[in-house]
Amino acid sequence: MISEIVNKPFVYDGPGGPFEGIVSRPFEDTKSVRGGVMVCHAFGGQSDVEATHAERLARLGYVGFAIDVYGQGRRATTGDEATALMGEMDADRVLLLERLKAAHTAMQEMENVAADRTAAIGFCFGGKCALDAARANVGLKAVVSFHGLFDRPAWASTPPDVIEASVLVLHGWDDPLAKPNDVISLTDELTMASADWQLLALGHTSHAFTHPRADAPAEGIVYSEKATQRAWSIADRFLAEHLSE
Template sequence: MTIQTRTIEYTHDGDVFEGLLAWDDRQPGPRPAVAVAHAWAGRSAFEDGKARALAELGYVGFAMDVYGKGRRGRTKEENAALMTPLVQDRARLQARLAASLQTLAAQPQVDAQRLAAIGFCFGGLSVLDMARTGLPLRGVVSFHGLFTPPGNTAGRAISAKVLALHGWDDPMATPEAVLAFAREMTQAGADWQLHAYGGTMHAFTNPEANDPGFGTVYSARADARSWQAMRQFLAEVLA
């Protein structure tokens, strides 16, 4: 197996973005592809690594960028400054996500009829919005994502299958928010699943997360279980 990568610049509304594409060059022809939505710091080695891991599973992985080329946060304050404007303007975020997915679908390695998306933290919110807005995806997976509805998709049906992988003790997505999310997905007619991991906080897939006071703690057990759940889900929706 030889995993190849290349960065791809793309533009939307006058802004330049840069994603990372990863694929196994031993596999001939177009294949299913999975977009990776980044956490609040922006596209990083973490998301690039997930794109490579997806390529090792036989997919084309694409680490998306919704902040802009080179725009990254290094502290909580910088991360919040990058994320908050898009959380507050979900239509703008959704448009950037659509542009990223369109870029992925246009790559020669990609079967544009078999697309999915996964996301982490803020990226989990992002992929749920991709499903809510009806982008051409077969399925989305939210890892410790935020469940706050966007406010501009009420009443719309959700055709993409949805898998939410959630730490039950996540202070950023409380049990009340989980129940509201379940009601929203049901009302939208979605084929949805929720896996809740007990004794698990936010950012449980990130080995660098170790801030109990902030609510972000890595869990090797939940990390492994959630990745396995994602693998089974993608095998189903992208078959």
């Protein structure tokens, strides 16, 4: 694992922008071309949690890009603010997709990123973002959803178009925001789309299980170190499989 990492803010354009993300890459790595991984944020907006994930990806040898789909400076400080920000995107999934495309294009144009070796991972609302990017075939090799939300956007065709990216879904079975019927609907969709998909369902595991500050058992939102370790172990192998040269 790479020890020295550079983390820098990165401002880019898109519909309703500008947007500000965080780019993490190996230190003094100015010539090497690496796979790029977008980190799609949870409902509160791009935060230290997503920045930490981007840095972790850089230590594994990728360029990690914690993206922003709300807009520069638009970050939630309360649960109500987060719900409102996410609601804006849920109400306009076409705009959300255009912002995801803008982030992906910005990453592809980075000097150190191999434009044909890109992936997206996402957490909670970010899992929905990653899945939408896969549904739209924006050019990703692989997509990982961690405790994501599975509802299909209205723009998605029925039956679904072929999904070109490989898809890994990491799901807490006790997640109240993605119940068993929702899981079946997603896997049916992925199968109909001829996607190369995998699903890991983690028993006795709630929503937001990778988030170290998740502590609302009554709402089904609980951090699990064991589930986090298991999920990342599989995600690491999955990304290595699809982003290797």
